[in-house]
Amino acid sequence: MIAINDLRHVKVEAARTARARYRAGTIEPTSGIAPGFTQANMIVLPRDWAFDFLLYAQRNPKACPVLDVSDPGSHATLLAPGADLRKDLPLYRIWRDGKLAEETADATVAWGEHPDLVSFLIGCSFTFETSMVEAGIEIRHITDRSNVPMYLTNKACRPAGRLHGNMVVSMRPIPASRVADAATISGRFPAVHGAPVHVGAPEEIGIKDLAKPEFGDPVRIKPGEVPVFWACGVTPQAAVMASGVPFAITHAPGHMFITDIPDSAYHA
Amino acid sequence: MIAINDLRHVKVEAARTARARYRAGTIEPTSGIAPGFTQANMIVLPRDWAFDFLLYAQRNPKACPVLDVSDPGSHATLLAPGADLRKDLPLYRIWRDGKLAEETADATVAWGEHPDLVSFLIGCSFTFETSMVEAGIEIRHITDRSNVPMYLTNKACRPAGRLHGNMVVSMRPIPASRVADAATISGRFPAVHGAPVHVGAPEEIGIKDLAKPEFGDPVRIKPGEVPVFWACGVTPQAAVMASGVPFAITHAPGHMFITDIPDSAYHA
Structure with missing residues (x-):
C-alpha cells in the first residue's frame, strides 16, 4: 500500500466532479463512476459507539476494511480534501434504534443531531x-x-x-x-x-x-x-439492524463515497 | 491471510513450552524462540483510552498492525487459547503518566489496578x-x-x-x-x-x-x-511517553508474546 501523501499529484477531476454532482442532488449507484478512483462505504456513529465499531471492523477485516476514520465532530476525510461527508454521497440512510428511518440525498440535518459523530470509511469491492x-x-x-x-x-x-x-x-x-x-x-x-x-x-x-x-x-x-x-x-448496516444501534448514518447500498485515491494505492 | 479457525490443527508445543517457561519466571529476548510461531508486541490500556489507541493503530498500520484485541477486563486472546496475558510474556513494563515506572516478569498485580483493561496484540517483525x-x-x-x-x-x-x-x-x-x-x-x-x-x-x-x-x-x-x-x-511505547498516558502495561522491547499462530498465517 502506498502512503496517501505520495499520491497528491494525481489528477482528481473525475472524482471531484462526481462528488459535486451528488452534492447538487444527483442520485445514482456509483459502480462504474469515476473509474480508477477508490470508492468507500460509510458508517457514522456517536463517539460512544466508535470503539465498539472500530473493534468490530478489526475483528472482521474482510467485511470491514477501514480506510479512514474522522475525528469526532468532523465531516472531513484525508481521502478527499475539501469533501463534505454530510453531502457528497449520492444517497444516505438514517438509522434509529436499528431500523431504517429515512433515505436522503443530504444528511446535514441528521448529522446535526449529535455533536461527536465519528465517520468510518470502509473499502468497497x-x-x-x-x-x-x-x-x-x-x-x-x-x-x-x-x-x-x-x-x-x-x-x-x-x-x-x-x-x-x-x-x-x-x-x-x-x-x-x-x-x-x-x-x-x-x-x-x-x-x-x-x-x-x-x-x-x-x-x-x-x-x-x-x-x-x-x-x-x-x-x-x-x-x-x-x-x-x-x-x-x-x-455494518446489518450490524446496526441486528444490534439495535440507537443512531447511525450510512451510505445507501451501492451509493458510495468517491475518494481522490487511485485504486492502485490499495494494490498490495 | 488465513482465517485463525482454519489453523487449529497446528502443533503448538513449541509456543506453549516457551510461554510456560516465561510464566515460571524465565526472562529472555524472544527473537529466535519457537521458530515459525508469530510473536506479538503488547500494549494494555484502560477502556477509556482504547478507542484512541485503536484509531492510532488504524492510522499508523505499518508501525501498529493489530493482530488481536481483548475484551475489556479479559486477559485472554484468540491467538493462544489458555494463555494468560498477565504472566506469559518474559518481561513487562508498567507505565505511569508517560514514564516507565517498573519492569516486572509478572504483571498480575499492576493488571489488578484497573477492572477494564483492553489488551492490544500487535504484529512483530x-x-x-x-x-x-x-x-x-x-x-x-x-x-x-x-x-x-x-x-x-x-x-x-x-x-x-x-x-x-x-x-x-x-x-x-x-x-x-x-x-x-x-x-x-x-x-x-x-x-x-x-x-x-x-x-x-x-x-x-x-x-x-x-x-x-x-x-x-x-x-x-x-x-x-x-x-x-x-x-x-x-x-506504542513512544506514544505512551510522548502523550503522557496515565497508565499502561506493555511488553519490554524484544520480549514478546509468543502466539500459537504459525507465521504462514500472516503471509499475504
Missing part, C-alpha cells in the same frame, strides 16, 4: 472492478447499469462490544474459466475486501434465491457462469 | 525473520544472541485523539546484495510490519549513532552491509 474489466472479465451490473446485488448471509461476524451481526456479500456472476482470475485479481486488493469469501453454492451461506437480493438489484446469470461472493461493506 | 533465514539472509541479533536494536526516529506518526508520537524502527544489517530480497520477503508479511520503511542513511530519520539504540542492543555491522529499518511495535 467496486475498487477492484476496474482491474477485472481491464483483464477482460465482464462485470454484469456495470454492463446492465444496475446496482450490484448484495445478500445477507448466515455467516456470523465476530462480535465486538455491543455489536453483532451476519456478513453481507456482494455477488458477481463470473464465467467458470475466469473464476480463478477474478479471485487472483481481487486478492491483490486486501484493503477493499480482497479475494472472494465464497464461490458457487449460495445455499451454503444461507442465500435461498439469487433473484432476491436483500440490497441492490438482481443480475442476469448466463449459462456457464458461477456466482462469486465477496465480503461487502454493507455488513 | 520477528515473524518474518524465519523466512529471511530460510532464504540465506543472516539475522545478526539471532547469530549474536542479543536483542534487536530499536531506534526512536524523527518520523511523526499520524495522531489520534490524545495520542501522538514518533515511529520506532528495528534495524537489521543486510548485505547490499540481499537488501532487495529482504524487502521482498518482509513485504509478503504486511500484518507484521511488512517491507522496510527506510534503507541506509540513518541520519535522514534522525538516528545519530547506530551504536546507541534507544531500545535493545547494538549489533555488529560488517563492511558491505547496509542498515535496513522496519517499523517496530515499540512505537
